[in-house]
Amino acid sequence: MTKEEDILKKHISKHRLKVTKERYAVLKAFMALERHITAEELYRHMKDKGASVGLATIYRTLNLFCESGLAEQRQFGDGQARYELTYNVNHHDHLICRQCNKIIEFENREIEKLQEEVAKKHHFKIFSHRLELYGTCATCTKNNK
Amino acid sequence: MTKEEDILKKHISKHRLKVTKERYAVLKAFMALERHITAEELYRHMKDKGASVGLATIYRTLNLFCESGLAEQRQFGDGQARYELTYNVNHHDHLICRQCNKIIEFENREIEKLQEEVAKKHHFKIFSHRLELYGTCATCTKNNK
DNA sequence: TCTAAATTGAGAATCATTATCATAATCAAT
C-alpha cells in the first residue's frame, strides 16, 4: 500500500466513508499521470485503459482527494479545474505559457516570506494563496522568431 | 468628458466600432461602483437605477473595457468573473477574506521584483500575473472568538 | 449473513458566460 493510499484510507475511515475499487482506481490513475490534469482528461485516460469510472465519480473522487489533503485544485483561467497531487510535495507556484499551455512549477521562499508580511500588516490569517505568472515560455519565444 | 471616456472612444474609433449610449451608461455605472464587481451586480444595479441595459451587453461591454485597457477581469475562485477599473491605477494584488468576501488590495514592489527574477531564470516573457492571498480578515477573526 | 448507510453511473439540472439573429442605432459619404 502506498503512502497515498494510506492517507486516503485514513480520511475515509475518519469520516465513515467507504473504501471502493473506484476510489483506488482513480487514485492509481491520478498518481500515474502528469500533474495539473483536468477531470475530463483523467476520465478519458481511464476509459481508454479499460478502467472506466463515471465522470461524476471522477469529480467526486478528486474532491475527496482535496479534502483528504492529498491533492489541490487549481484554476488557471481556462475554465477547467486542474488537480495535482500535493502530498509530500513542497508548496510551489506556477509559470503558465499562454501559447503552448506548458506549466512550470517554481518555489520561492523569499516571495512566501513577503506574502506573510503583507498578511501580517493587514491582520489577515492566510490559509492559502496562489501566484501565477502568465506569459510565453522560452521554446515558444524562440519559435515565434 | 472623463479620461476614461476618452480612452474608450479612442479604442472604439481605432477598431471601427461604434459609440453608443449603452457603452457610456455601462462605463458611468462601472466607474461609480465599488471595485471587483461582477457582471450580474452591475446589471442589477443599472436596472434598479432605471438605466437598464441587457445582460449580454454588460458582458460585451466589460470585455470591451478590458480590451481597451480600461479594466481587468479577475477570477477569485467563486465561479464569477469580477471586473475592476485599472486605468491610472497602480498594479496591485489581493487579499480575500473567505468568510465575509471582503477584498483588500495591496502593492508590493519587492514581490514583483522577485517574480521578474523567477521569470528570467526560466526564460519566460511575462505579460501578466496574479497573486491572491486567501484567509480570514481581521474583523472576522475578531468576531469568531 | 443481514442491514443500514454510502457509492455509483447515467443523465438531468445548474450557473456563468457566449452565441444567435432579427431589429435598431451609428457612421461616413453624399
Place this chain on the structure above:
DNA sequence: ATTGATTATGATAATGATTCTCAATTTAGA
C-alpha cells in the same frame, strides 16, 4: 439630413464544466 453599410442591442438559446438526483449496487460492521 438622407442613405447605405456596418455594428450594436436585447431576448433567448446554446454551451460547457460541474454538481445533483435517484434507483440500483456495494460496503462495513453487528
